[in-house]
Amino acid sequence: MMFEDLPPEILHLVSHHLNNNDIFHLICLSRRLYTIIQQNLYAEVFLCGRNHSSQQVVTFLYAVTRDPRLASYVRCLWLGDWDCGDGIIHLDKAELDSGYLLKLVSERTGYSEEERSKWLKDLEKGDDCDPWLALLILQLKDLRKILINWAYDAKYVLDMLRKAAREQEPVFRHLEEVYATWWDDTEGSIPSHRMTSFFSFPSVRKVGCCCLGEDYDSDDDEYDSDNYDSDDSIHLRLEVPLPQSSNITHLDLANSNAGNGMRDWVQACKVLKSFRLIHHGTLGRGRLYESLSLHKTTLESVWAEPDEGVYIEEQDDWMGSFADFPVLKTICLLVPNLVGFDENKRPMRKLLDVLPHSLETLYLIINREGNGLLDAMEQLVELASAEKFPNLAAIHIEARGIQSPKSHSKLQGTKRACEEAGKSFFIHGGEGFFTYCDKPTSWVFGPVNEATLLGYY
Structure with a gap:
C-alpha cells in the first residue's frame, strides 16, 4: 500500500x-x-525566532487573511525575539498592497482615524515587526496558546491586546495558556502590567512568565527601579484594570521579582489552584503569604524558592502557617520560610503544626549546615510517621551548600527513617527545582514553565 x-x-x-x-x-x-x-x-506557528526572518510575518499575514481557513488552523503561536535577524522588513511593490492593508486596518474596532492612519504608515515603512504582528495576531481567533518574547518597544501589540481586552465579545475566546519572557535576558524584566489584558480573556487558565517585574507602588519603600519600564507610562498601566473575577487558575513565574507578593494578580483570580515563583532576589514573603491566603480553600500547590545564584542567607523570615489550607497538596519552600528560625538559626515551629492534612508532596530547601539542619531532619522523621498526614507520599530535600560528612550522614539517616515509615524520600543537590535527583534518571517536578523555553526559538 x-x-x-x-x-x-x-x-x-x-x-x-x-x-x-x-x-x-x-x-x-x-x-x-x-x-x-x-x-x-498550521497548528503550531513559529515567528521571529532565531531561524525565522521578519519577512515571514508579512507573508504569513497575507496568507491567513486571504484564506481565513488557514487562520482557523492555528492553535499555538510562538513569537521569538522580535529584534533578532535584520529587524527590518524589506517590502517590494508586489508585497506591499496598500489598499489591502488599509482594508485590514479599517476593520479593526476601537481605533481612531488618527491611530489607523499612523498604523498604516508604520506598516508601509517596514521598520519593525510590531505593527505587522499586531495585525496578524488579531486574525488568529482560534488560538489556544501564545508564547511571547516581549520586545522593549512593542507598542502596537500591547495596544492591540488592551483594546481586545475591552471588547464586549471575547476576541480570543479559546485562548487557554499564555507564556511570556523578556527580550533581553541579561537585564530588565517584563513590567507586570503588560500581561494585564490576558486576565480579561475568559478562557485563559494559565499564565507563565520568565523575567517578570511586579509593578511598583510609588509609595512602596521596597520599589526596585530595575523593574520599572519607563517607556510605559502610568496611565497606560491603568488603561486596562485587572478584573476581579479572572478565570486564571495557574500562575507560574520564573526568574521574577515579586516584592508586593503579586497581590494584584492573585486577587484578580476567581479560583487559584497553583502558584509557583522562582524569585530573582525580591520576595515579600509576608506579602506573598497574605496574597495566597486569599485562596486558602482552592490552592493545591504553593511553590516559592530563590533562583540560581540568588543570595539566600537573609531569606530566613517565616511566611505563615499553611495548616488551614484544606486542599493544599504540594509545598516547596525554604525551611525557615516554613517554620521560622530564631536568632540561633533553630526552627521556631514544628512542621506538624504548619502543614495541611491534605499534603501529598513536601519539598524543603536547606541552605546551611548546623543545628537548624539537624532539627529539621528530626522533624521530618516525626512528620513521616504522623497519622495526621494520610496522603503524604513523598518528601524531597534540596541541600544547597551542605558539605560536611556529619550533615550528609544525617540526611541519609533521615532518608532511611522516612522510607521505613513508608514515605518516598529524595535528596537533591545544586540549584533549581528538582534538577538533580538521587534516582537513576533526573526528572523535573510539575509542568514545565514554557516561558523559560522562549529564548531558544
Whole structure:
C-alpha cells in the first residue's frame, strides 16, 4: 500500500509525530496529502525566532487573511525575539498592497482615524515587526496558546491586546495558556502590567512568565527601579484594570521579582489552584503569604524558592502557617520560610503544626549546615510517621551548600527513617527545582514553565 493511500485518520496520527518541516515536504507529494494534513502544518506557528526572518510575518499575514481557513488552523503561536535577524522588513511593490492593508486596518474596532492612519504608515515603512504582528495576531481567533518574547518597544501589540481586552465579545475566546519572557535576558524584566489584558480573556487558565517585574507602588519603600519600564507610562498601566473575577487558575513565574507578593494578580483570580515563583532576589514573603491566603480553600500547590545564584542567607523570615489550607497538596519552600528560625538559626515551629492534612508532596530547601539542619531532619522523621498526614507520599530535600560528612550522614539517616515509615524520600543537590535527583534518571517536578523555553526559538 502506498503511504498516501492510508486512511486519513492514520495520516493525521503520523503527522502529529513530525515537525513542521517534514509536514511541509509531505503535503507537497500529492493533493490528497495536502488536503488531509495541511491543518497540522498550521497548528503550531513559529515567528521571529532565531531561524525565522521578519519577512515571514508579512507573508504569513497575507496568507491567513486571504484564506481565513488557514487562520482557523492555528492553535499555538510562538513569537521569538522580535529584534533578532535584520529587524527590518524589506517590502517590494508586489508585497506591499496598500489598499489591502488599509482594508485590514479599517476593520479593526476601537481605533481612531488618527491611530489607523499612523498604523498604516508604520506598516508601509517596514521598520519593525510590531505593527505587522499586531495585525496578524488579531486574525488568529482560534488560538489556544501564545508564547511571547516581549520586545522593549512593542507598542502596537500591547495596544492591540488592551483594546481586545475591552471588547464586549471575547476576541480570543479559546485562548487557554499564555507564556511570556523578556527580550533581553541579561537585564530588565517584563513590567507586570503588560500581561494585564490576558486576565480579561475568559478562557485563559494559565499564565507563565520568565523575567517578570511586579509593578511598583510609588509609595512602596521596597520599589526596585530595575523593574520599572519607563517607556510605559502610568496611565497606560491603568488603561486596562485587572478584573476581579479572572478565570486564571495557574500562575507560574520564573526568574521574577515579586516584592508586593503579586497581590494584584492573585486577587484578580476567581479560583487559584497553583502558584509557583522562582524569585530573582525580591520576595515579600509576608506579602506573598497574605496574597495566597486569599485562596486558602482552592490552592493545591504553593511553590516559592530563590533562583540560581540568588543570595539566600537573609531569606530566613517565616511566611505563615499553611495548616488551614484544606486542599493544599504540594509545598516547596525554604525551611525557615516554613517554620521560622530564631536568632540561633533553630526552627521556631514544628512542621506538624504548619502543614495541611491534605499534603501529598513536601519539598524543603536547606541552605546551611548546623543545628537548624539537624532539627529539621528530626522533624521530618516525626512528620513521616504522623497519622495526621494520610496522603503524604513523598518528601524531597534540596541541600544547597551542605558539605560536611556529619550533615550528609544525617540526611541519609533521615532518608532511611522516612522510607521505613513508608514515605518516598529524595535528596537533591545544586540549584533549581528538582534538577538533580538521587534516582537513576533526573526528572523535573510539575509542568514545565514554557516561558523559560522562549529564548531558544
